Amino acid sequence: MMKNKFLLIASIFFTSYGFTSPNIVIILADDLGWNDVSYHGSEINTPNIDKLISSGVELDRFYVQPTCSPTRAELMTGKSAMRLGITRPISKNQKLGLGLEEKILPQYLKELNYSTYLLGKWHLGSYIPDYFPTRRGFDYFYGYLTGGIGYWDHIHGGGHDWQRNEVGLREDGYVTQLIKNDTLKIIDNHDFTNPIFLNVNFGAPHIPNEAPEESVLKFSYIENETRRIHAAMVHEMDNAIGEIIAALEKENVLKNTIVMFASDNGGLTPDVKLNPSFLSIPKKIGVCDTKNRFGIKIFQWICENYSGGSSNKPLPEGKMSVSEGGIRVPAVIWWPGKFEYSKSENFITMMDVLPTILDLINYKNEIEVDGVSRVSSLNDSNNSESSKYVVTNIINDKYAVIEMPYKLITSADGDQLYNILDDPSENLNIASENQEIVLELKNTLTQWQFGENRSLPISAVFKDPDLFGGEEDRIPWIEKAFENAESK
Structure with a gap:
């Protein structure tokens, strides 16, 4: 209307x-x-x-x-x-x-x-x-x-x-x-x-x-x-x-x-x-000869060249x-x-x-x-x-699923769930006491449409x-x- x-x-x-x-x-x-x-x-x-x-x-x-x-x-x-x-x-x-x-x-x-x-x-x-x-x-x-x-x-x-x-x-x-x-x-x-x-x-x-x-x-x-x-x-x-x-x-x-x-x-x-x-x-890059090319190790090189x-x-x-x-x-x-x-x-x-x-x-x-x-x-x-949104970090090893007021961050390190309306600084992980919401958002990620990955490997x-x-x-x-x- x-x-x-x-x-x-x-x-x-x-x-x-x-x-x-x-x-x-x-x-x-x-x-x-x-x-x-x-x-x-x-x-x-x-x-x-x-x-x-x-x-x-x-x-x-x-x-x-x-x-x-x-x-x-x-x-x-x-x-x-x-x-x-x-x-x-x-x-x-x-x-x-x-x-x-x-x-x-x-x-x-x-x-x-x-x-x-x-x-x-x-x-x-x-x-x-x-x-x-x-x-x-x-x-x-x-x-x-x-x-x-x-x-x-x-x-x-x-x-x-x-x-x-x-x-x-x-x-x-x-x-x-x-x-x-x-x-x-x-x-x-x-x-x-x-x-x-x-x-x-x-x-x-x-x-x-x-x-x-x-x-x-x-x-x-x-x-x-x-x-x-x-x-x-x-x-x-x-x-x-x-x-x-x-x-x-x-x-x-x-x-x-x-x-x-x-x-x-x-x-x-x-x-x-x-x-x-x-x-x-650096873990994802593996062998990357920045020490010989730039004179410093990869992590130091990243810090010096990607600092805003x-x-x-x-x-x-x-x-x-x-x-x-x-x-x-x-x-x-x-x-x-x-x-x-x-x-x-x-x-x-x-x-x-x-x-x-x-x-x-x-x-x-x-x-x-x-x-x-x-x-x-x-x-x-x-x-x-209501709507849902999925984002991923630069190396695609961590995903976030958002359905207000909740945001689930999932990675090999475990799940993090935040109420981002009440906690925009993401200080309080409430995943353990809200497993039903965690499973629901994980299901959203599973069902999300992923096309052919067009990116070069980070290495x-x-x-x-x-x-x-x-x-x-x-x-x-x-x-x-x-x-x-x-x-x-």
Whole structure:
């Protein structure tokens, strides 16, 4: 009933004001922690994100996968990362990306005459050009294909990774600012008699920890250097978000624009060596000759190269972990004139975003997804629709099953059950006295759909690690993709 009421209001709005279907802007941060935004009490000031929160629907229980590619795959398809076989970040040498048979969000939107743009990070496959976003529904792509690049040198794992529409680019500039500037040009040049889909995937604040010096100086009050640089990276992204919203306002289209902002997973913290997911990596890697190649043992190398400046407090752990700090992230959906401020405590996941967006724009065709539309949850912050969600850590030896208010973490070390409504810090394991709930959630995991695992073994990834920035010692990744296609 609530859903039908909303769609009726939306239909009247479009007709009365002569607007086309609403514009859609999805902005993703990369590794933004729970305590990296000022509306959660962080020492990092994020006024533009806070402004979206203050007049939109704050998604207080928004859940994602604990790493990049699985979350992005869920966003694009509305399907579970497990069904898609994308259970860890896609490596630069990985042959299989997001299945080419999967229909993704821009392809749905093209049916309604949307112009579709992707700016920033892709990370859903690039071994051959068939996986490129411009082959999968995006009219335009400006950014990088892999999991992360140096903010100034645009290097990933020894290869240059910066392009526009399948043509490699060599240009100076800080990545966050380049993405922002190109987005502003698109908004300025677009004919808004046709709707636009802007997917702006910032690299920030993913490692490497790099930011303009003038931004770092704004956070001199932060003692820890890594955290200080991290804060500057968040600041640059927040400024960019503000400028994008201002550009839409200048075009007088904000009232016909749905904006969603979220992080793709929890933040990467400085105490990486305390993260159990990291502690398990050396055991899974086995023989990996980092001592001869890098001069140090694998565990030390991981700690030195995968240490971030994020904070997820009071949530435990962070990126790559199935604990709350890895999978519960800042998020908001904002539509001026349609949604007033509310803080939604409803359980919503990334695989719900596609069906929700399609519902909001009154898409009529049948869709095959695992997520569900949460339009009624956006209109009613007390709506308590039930759903289940399964996540896995980076090495796939630990799973979490969530059905509010409970979360079961299962691994070889035993079962952990938490009431995450009452205990978001996961301090009290209540598994022993709630075996019926444990068995029920284990049954959910058993019945969950798992597709073909498309990931490289973690040992293969670390034999040629995905480094972010640094020396360029191989051909650009876009050239490598075309080379791979020719050699098939």
